[in-house]
Amino acid sequence: MDGRDWSLFLQPYEQAVEEMKVKFKTLRTELKARESYAPIEFVTGRVKRISSILEKAKRLNVPMEQISSGIEDIAGIRIMCQFVDDIHQVASLIRARKDMKIVYEKDYITNYKDSGYRSYHMIVDYPVQTALGLNHVLAEVQVRTLAMNFWATIEHSLNYKYKESLPEDVRERLKKAAEAAALLDMEMSNIRQEILDAQIGFEKKSNIVSSVLSDIQELYFFHRIREAAQFQLRFNELWEHEDAYAIRQLAEEIGQALQRAKKQSSV
Known part of the structure; x- marks a missing residue:
């Protein structure tokens, strides 16, 4: 492990999360004022803990000097939507923004994971103005429905408990729960209006x-x-x-x- 000052290292990421939360919340307010409905239900954000960064770097074989480019979700934003269709609308709004640049996208809704995980991920390059000048940081924006988020939160807690080695019976139950959440989203879409x-x-x-x-x-x-x-x-x-x-x-x-x-x- 290098002797870096982690508080200074994480500061641009913390600033990026706070700024992006404000921007997406403002977007929600503006859309509601203009159209009386906003595809964004609410927004949360977090910066990865140092222990999580180190664990992920070890798991992905990312050298310490390459953490900034090798770990793309140190800064994380979650945007929750009511309906699946809203997710694609939010993704389009993010692509159109000039204050962040899309690096790449992962559609885990159309191509959901074997575990049942569903979400839409966008890795963005976000410019942060610091005391030392402009600093570009990578941030992950996850866009998902409330049902998807509930399931993902439970899965994350279980993976933490079992250290990524879920018992088979728990894994199967999670898959069934994911299918139930997807069915709920489909039913909500059917009565959207x-x-x-x-x-x-x-x-x-x-x-x-x-x-x-x-x-x-x-x-x-x-x-x-x-x-x-x-x-x-x-x-x-x-x-x-x-x-x-x-x-x-x-x-x-x-x-x-x-x-x-x-x-x-x-x-």
């Missing part, structure tokens, strides 16, 4: 409620206390009866009242 309609409907209702309560609070700010209190009572009654249509009408009425209050305050 129904799921999306329900989610969009829920989000619209949530946004309307937030708007109503915010506007009522703003009426209090303009000292329209009696009017605000009456709107609050009406909202409480409609919410109790789950009358979504009437709540939308009330939202418009409160919005108009707020506009009048603003005009009068500016005179």
Whole structure:
């Protein structure tokens, strides 16, 4: 083992993970704002532990001086999706980016592993601006569904327990579980539109409620206390009866009242 300063060695990777997490989360927010649906459900990231780096270097016969190029997943990003089709859309979005360069891709969804592992991997060259200048690091971006991620997390834990030598009965059970997860993804894809309609409907209702309560609070700010209190009572009654249509009408009425209050305050 060489005498490198591992904290300094890993710093660009840590920076890359943090920057990429922010960028993909921002992408999700922008897509939701533009299209009301984003293929990205959530994003996580991690930097490999030193012990894991050393173990992988030993397993792959990577010399210590070649770790930066020989181990491609020191920096890792996971992007979770609701549906299998979303994975390919996310991969296309990543390919189109100018702030990272695709080195190569591995499609373990179409060509899943014998173990049952399914995921889409993209190795990217990511430029990190450090105190010493520009540093290009390799990072692995895994794009998968929630079901794929659940299975992969369990498999990883079992492989750690059994040190990559899973008992045959456990291996077979994992394969069956992988098939069940794949079937779940297929069923979810079959009712994709129904799921999306329900989610969009829920989000619209949530946004309307937030708007109503915010506007009522703003009426209090303009000292329209009696009017605000009456709107609050009406909202409480409609919410109790789950009358979504009437709540939308009330939202418009409160919005108009707020506009009048603003005009009068500016005179």
